[in-house]
Amino acid sequence: MPPRINLPPVTRISLIALGLQSVLSAAIRYRQWTAHSEIVIPYLNLIPQLSLVYPWTFVTTTLVESNIFNFSIAALTLYHGGRYLERAWSSRELAKFLLVTSLVPNALCFATLILFFTFTRNERWTLMTIAGTIPLQISFLVAFSQLVPAHTVTLFRGILSLRVPRFPLLYIGAVTALCLTPMLTSVSFLLAVYGFITSWTYLRFYKAVFPDLDQSQTSSLRGDASETFAFAEFFPGPVRPVVAGISENVFNVLVAMRVCTPFTQDHISAARGDNAFSHHSHQRGAPGSARAEAERRRALALKALDQRLHAATAGAAARASGNPTPPAVQPPAPSATGPTVQTQPQANTQKTMTTQTGEAGSSSDNDGSRSSA
Numbered sequence: 001m002p003p004r005i006n007l008p009p010v011t012r013i014s015l016i017a018l019g020l021q022s023v024l025s026a027a028i029r030y031r032q033w034t035a036h037s038e039i040v041i042p043y044l045n046l047i048p049q050l051s052l053v054y055p056w057t058f059v060t061t062t063l064v065e066s067n068i069f070n071f072s073i074a075a076l077t078l079y080h081g082g083r084y085l086e087r088a089w090s091s092r093e094l095a096k097f098l099l100v101t102s103l104v105p106n107a108l109c110f111a112t113l114i115l116f117f118t119f120t121r122n123e124r125w126t127l128m129t130i131a132g133t134i135p136l137q138i139s140f141l142v143a144f145s146q147l148v149p150a151h152t153v154t155l156f157r158g159i160l161s162l163r164v165p166r167f168p169l170l171y172i173g174a175v176t177a178l179c180l181t182p183m184l185t186s187v188s189f190l191l192a193v194y195g196f197i198t199s200w201t202y203l204r205f206y207k208a209v210f211p212d213l214d215q216s217q218t219s220s221l222r223g224d225a226s227e228t229f230a231f232a233e234f235f236p237g238p239v240r241p242v243v244a245g246i247s248e249n250v251f252n253v254l255v256a257m258r259v260c261t262p263f264t265q266d267h268i269s270a271a272r273g274d275n276a277f278s279h280h281s282h283q284r285g286a287p288g289s290a291r292a293e294a295e296r297r298r299a300l301a302l303k304a305l306d307q308r309l310h311a312a313t314a315g316a317a318a319r320a321s322g323n324p325t326p327p328a329v330q331p332p333a334p335s336a337t338g339p340t341v342q343t344q345p346q347a348n349t350q351k352t353m354t355t356q357t358g359e360a361g362s363s364s365d366n367d368g369s370r371s372s373a
Contacts, residue, residue, distance in 0.1 A: 010091045011082035014098065018063040018078060018133070022071050025064050040129060046106055048113050049126035058110070061131045062102040069183070074133035081140035088147060093208065100202050101139040105194035106130055112190055128187050134175065135195030141168045142199040149228040165234050168196050200231060205260055225263040 007015070021044060029039050042050035046061040065071040086094040109130050117125040144151075145165040154161045162170075175192040178184040209221040227233075232244035254260040 007079075008083060008086040008091055010094045010098070011078060011086050014063065014078050014082055015075060017060075018065070018071075018074055021060065021064045025066065040127070046110060046130040047127060048110055048117075049123070058106050059099065059102050061106060062133055062135060064131045065133065066131065070132060073137070077133060077137045077140060085140065085143055097139070097143070097202065097207070098136065101135050101195055101199050104198040105135040105191050108194045108198075109187060109190045113187070128185060130187055130191070132188065132191065134188050134191040135198070138168055138171050138192050138195045139199035141171055142196060143203065145234070146203050146224060146229050149233070168234055172196065204229060223263065
């Protein structure tokens with residue numbers, strides 16, 4: 001019987017849409033290909049000058065790849081990353097995450113190209129194709145940085161070890177390098193940067209948080225106020241203080257413009273995982289301002305490790321009870337009075353008793369003879 005591939009619904013639909021749209025795009029390009037023309041498909045891909053009459057392309061263009069190399073990477077990303085996130089969050093939360101990280105970066109890239117055309121009057125900017133899963137790929141990396149911030153990935157047999165929050169910037173660096181080759185265009189760089197900022201902003205401030213039933217938390221909490229998910233944590237140590245200062249100032253400006261709201265006491269308590277923050281109610285809940293929030297991530301990691309150890313111990317005990325080991329047979333202890341009943345030689349015993357009886361009879365006869373004499 002062939003193995004069955006079990007995929008959650010949103011991941012399955014995304015993979016099907018990616019395959020169908022990419023194959024359709026390749027078929028159209030093949031039929032319309034000429035040696036001296038550049039083929040554009042405005043009803044599948046987002047093109048600033050041509051796609052305004054096709055508004056669905058602001059979302060669907062993310063699931064269109066133009067070559068087999070990019071398609072393979074996109075399919076692997078959706079298969080593994082989508083399956084992991086859908087099981088960690090829910091199908092509804094993953095669908096909203098995919099919608100936000102597809103629509104917002106594409107719209108920002110669209111506006112940027114229009115702005116470049118306004119300044120340069122070069123029509124080439126408005127004919128560039130905005131397509132590909134680059135926003136989703138870097139968004140998945142940001143989501144993994146939130147879920148497993150302390151996880152370390154070892155590469156090249158231990159030569160290189162990197163924490164998960166380092167991968168988004170490495171991904172942007174790789175995209176930037178590929179933009180210098182024919183494989184990617186400058187639009188890919190914009191999509192990577194906007195995808196990084198959009199996904200972090202959504203997860204930091206807007207994503208719904210599952211309430212902890214063990215604590216008195218409201219069900220309307222949103223965002224992640226933990227220190228380990230601050231924007232500066234994605235950058236190397238030497239530049240981290242500078243990035244933290246800039247991000248703090250930007251956040252204050254957005255709060256003044258009422259675009260963002262500061263984290264409340266409930267957000268900070270939920271980020272730490274306990275209610276021990278009640279005596280610090282005078283502190284402002286801005287991102288990156290509470291040092292003690294880092295302990296929440298460490299406590300969660302320790303708790304998860306403890307649960308895995310208990311599960312492994314329980315599994316070993318269950319396997320041991322299911323297949324009991326036969327007890328070792330101990331040799332019988334030597335007896336001080338001779339062999340045991342089971343090993344006592346019966347024939348020798350009877351012979352000895354007969355001999356003793358005979359000797360006793362002879363002794364009696366001899367005694368009788370002496371008496372008669």
